[in-house]
Amino acid sequence: MTSDLGDEERLVICIGDVHGYYSKLKNLWCNLKFQTNPSQFNKALIIFLGDYCDKGPDTNKVIDFLIDLPSKYPNQKHVFLLGNHDFGFSAFLGLLPPPCDGSEFKEGWKEYDESIKELEGWYCGEGYEDMHVQGRRWGGKIKIKLNQATGTYFKGSVNSSGPTFESYGVPHGSFDLRNAVPDEHKKFLANLVWFHEEDNVWVENAEGRKKCKLIAVHAGIHREKPVVQQLKLLKSKDTSKPVVDCVHGRENFRDMPQELKEHPTIVVSGHHGRLHINDLRLIIDEMGGHEHRPLAAIILPSMKVIRDTDCSDENKI
Incomplete structure (x- = not known):
């Protein structure tokens, strides 16, 4: 400019x-x-x-x-x-660059207790094996409703990503989101x-x-x-x-x-x-x-x- x-x-x-x-x-x-x-x-x-x-x-x-x-x-x-939130969205869509150290995204899953995975209802559908932990959290289905920190209610996942899925015309937690998001939006992210x-x-x-x-x-x-x-x-x-x-x-x-x-x-x-x-x-x-x-x-x-x-x-x- x-x-x-x-x-x-x-x-x-x-x-x-x-x-x-x-x-x-x-x-x-x-x-x-x-x-x-x-x-x-x-x-x-x-x-x-x-x-x-x-x-x-x-x-x-x-x-x-x-x-x-x-x-x-x-x-x-x-x-x-x-x-x-954009990080989680990008992770779910498979847009993040691979780790600089040559490791796999699933190595990051180990940093969370099983109780957290269960509470947050991590995504475990199609493509989860190669997904960054934040993508799994973003696309998951949280088991509790009220966010104690803010006094507001979660909308689907710990990231309240449900409305994002809906804005692209697919159900919350659906892997179809990868096809529903336009290429220009993926490029932006x-x-x-x-x-x-x-x-x-x-x-x-x-x-x-x-x-x-x-x-x-x-x-x-x-x-x-x-x-x-x-x-x-x-x-x-x-x-x-x-x-x-x-x-x-x-x-x-x-x-x-x-x-x-x-x-x-x-x-x-x-x-x-x-x-x-x-x-x-x-x-x-x-x-x-x-x-x-x-x-x-x-x-x-x-x-x-x-x-x-x-x-x-x-x-x-």
Whole structure:
């Protein structure tokens, strides 16, 4: 992308977890257009923070929308991050790259107790023998209904993947999903990046404006492990482990690593079910995957938060 806007004028817009809510995504996009300068919006860097599938009813429409963006907005730059739900979806479809160390996906099954496999009702139908553990969990049929952590109900699997199957016209847990998902959707999923780095991103705070580096990754960066090592693993798309820490992690991924505090670096993620803006550590996920919660985005450099629920005459399309 080429742009005649200087770095200080460039908008960087980070959009939280969509989770199959096409109507929320459309309304948020219209609000972003309405509340920004058109010339800046049309040349913005748009970073989607992952989790396009599950929970909501329209995963197929969400992915269609995202696929169409580069042709509709050719002067924007679009970055589509891999989320943990997208990881499971991709694993079920057989789209993940093989493990870098030459091992087989089934090695990762051993990391889980039999009681977990039973409770989560892991997928054991056609093709399961060669499936990454997250694909089996994603396509499984969980035995309990209530998610104690969120107070909401599971929709089919531990990932609430039932609506994703339904959006492609197949029953939950059916291997027919591999044939039902269009090739262009499979290509989109296979090409999701596991992290994104961007230089010369400006932010505004009480101290004024400053130029930073930006790292975007779905869950964040582990606060106590070497950053370079974590980014190297993400760049290699290593699927040898049962979980990818920076995509699936929780507790140790919410804070800013001390190492990154020494040089101005923005770390932005979704995943955690909260809106958290603490200096340069940004978490943009207001649990938009639940019907009555908003889908949120943040605009840099202003640090302004925009939601699909913001009222404007332009957000009804």
